[in-house]
Structure formats: C-alpha cells, structure tokens
Amino acid sequence: WVSKVWNSVEKHKKKKFTSIIHGKYSHAETIATSSFADKYLIVLNKSQAEYVCNYILNGGSRDEFMDKFKSAHSEGFDPDLDLEQIGIANQTTMLKTETEEIGKLLERTMMRKYGPDKLNEHYQNFNTICDATQERQDAMAGLFDEKLDLMVVIGGFNSSNTTHLQEMAIENGIPSYHIDGAKRILSGNKIEHKPLGNEVKISEGWLPEGKVVVGVTSGASTPDKAVEDTINKILEMKLVVMN
Known part of the structure; x- marks a missing residue:
C-alpha cells in the first residue's frame, strides 16, 4: 500500500506539484515517501495544515513559516512559490479521519483561492489510506x-x-x-x-x-x-x- 502513496507523489512530481505529506517527518515511511517527491512539505496534524492554508490565502511571515517547518520540507522550498500547485499524500498509518479532513481543507483552500473551474490545475488528491x-x-x-x-x-x-x-x-x-x-x-x-x-x-x-x-x-x-x-x-x- 505504501507503493500507492509513492505513485501518487510521483504523479505530483511529473506535474510539478508540491506534495503535502500528512505524517511525521522523522518516520521512516515518510522519509521514504518524501524521497520520491521533487518539492514537499510535511504536516503533522490538522493544526499545521490550517496554518499552511492560512498562508496560502493570506500570506504571512516567510521566516516564521520556514522556522515552523524547518525539518519538514524539501531543499530550497519556498512557501511563496511552492504552494500554488499542491497534492495530498500521507504516511499510511496516520489517522484516516485526520488525513481526510486535511485533504478537504486543502481542497477548499485551493478552490477559494483559484476558483472551482481551476481547482484541478492547483490541487490533486488520491486515496492513499492503508486498507x-x-x-x-x-x-x-x-x-x-x-x-x-x-x-x-x-x-x-x-x-x-x-x-x-x-x-x-x-x-x-x-x-x-x-x-x-x-x-x-x-x-x-x-x-x-x-x-x-x-x-x-x-x-x-x-x-x-x-x-x-x-x-x-x-x-x-x-x-x-x-x-x-x-x-x-x-x-x-x-x-x-x-x-
């Protein structure tokens, strides 16, 4: 099932999307998943996802953002550039309900920012929760x-x-x-x-x-x-x- 997540991240990479990974940045599976991505950001929980969504919609302090996620992003990650096109992925052992909530939150955020007609150009979601x-x-x-x-x-x-x-x-x-x-x-x-x-x-x-x-x-x-x-x-x- 982990390979399904990796395939999703590969699809993000091909479309030059940033992978938003719901997981623990120090967990072996998340480390492996992030290695398949070009650009990625790891969020631990819904609270961190809400912070990201607020930044997408309203901007904020870049330094504060980078400090908050200092161990949880790809090299050269820029929140002002790399959150325009995003896809959701997850550590397969994370809580199903929270992963789904984060996915819906990101989807609503991108729809609000870019409009429903352009949602697919800015957001991708695949079901990668382990059965x-x-x-x-x-x-x-x-x-x-x-x-x-x-x-x-x-x-x-x-x-x-x-x-x-x-x-x-x-x-x-x-x-x-x-x-x-x-x-x-x-x-x-x-x-x-x-x-x-x-x-x-x-x-x-x-x-x-x-x-x-x-x-x-x-x-x-x-x-x-x-x-x-x-x-x-x-x-x-x-x-x-x-x-």
Whole structure:
C-alpha cells in the first residue's frame, strides 16, 4: 500500500506539484515517501495544515513559516512559490479521519483561492489510506458504542497506527493500555504498558473487580496469536474458563 502513496507523489512530481505529506517527518515511511517527491512539505496534524492554508490565502511571515517547518520540507522550498500547485499524500498509518479532513481543507483552500473551474490545475488528491489501518480505525470507532470500561491496544510500541488507536480511545474518554503482547499482563492485577507519549510503566489495579467491559484492538501488523493470547490472559484474570 505504501507503493500507492509513492505513485501518487510521483504523479505530483511529473506535474510539478508540491506534495503535502500528512505524517511525521522523522518516520521512516515518510522519509521514504518524501524521497520520491521533487518539492514537499510535511504536516503533522490538522493544526499545521490550517496554518499552511492560512498562508496560502493570506500570506504571512516567510521566516516564521520556514522556522515552523524547518525539518519538514524539501531543499530550497519556498512557501511563496511552492504552494500554488499542491497534492495530498500521507504516511499510511496516520489517522484516516485526520488525513481526510486535511485533504478537504486543502481542497477548499485551493478552490477559494483559484476558483472551482481551476481547482484541478492547483490541487490533486488520491486515496492513499492503508486498507488494514482504515479497517481497524473503523472497527475501533464501532467499539465506542459498547460503553467500554477500558481498552487494551496491542502492537509495537513504535507503531504509529497502534498509537493512533490508543489516541482514539483517549479522545473518547476510555482508559487505554498499550501493550505489545500478553506477557505485559502481570500477576497481582498489574500491567506493564506504554501510556501515550510516555515511557513503559507498571500500573496496579488496572482491571476492575466485578463485571467489566473490555475492548481489545491491535495494530495492522500485530499477529492474531498475540491478540488471542491477550484475550485469554484477561479472561484468566477474571476467572473465566475457556471451553
């Protein structure tokens, strides 16, 4: 699926468009994607995209712009020249909803600046969201209707798509525990997990007594066996016998 993103960036390059890449500038996939572009700008989130759109419409301080994106643009990038023709691309593990919002924001901005008749001359958009990532994010959104007491997110601690699943739980007010396997569920109602944006830690009393509704999800590359083992471990802790 990453190759689909690279193909999109290649199309931007052929048309002399600047690729606006939704991703983390230090992430290996984004670094690889940007290498296929001639001109590019990397935006981390919708807030940064809004800043770019405001600059496109209203101008601003070039020095401030360059400082804000100092590690996230191609060599020789000039915001006064290189934002006239843009195309959207993304790190495939970024939040689907945010990538879509950024794409729509950029589209509206270019339409407002150049008019609907000339939109295609100034903006390109291709669907480059990974199917596996999208499926998990959609399924995760469905879990929020189940009145969960807590969420267990399984996947590598350096996995962007797993981290985004954890973010979704937190944004919906659900206690979330990011682990990389069943071995992190310890005896004595303890769990070794990675809080969002922090180092791995051990928490006690994470699994409430009595009836509890636990949501379990996993990153796109997490083996099914890791999910199965985690579910079984949780059930064992609740003294449920698997038949």
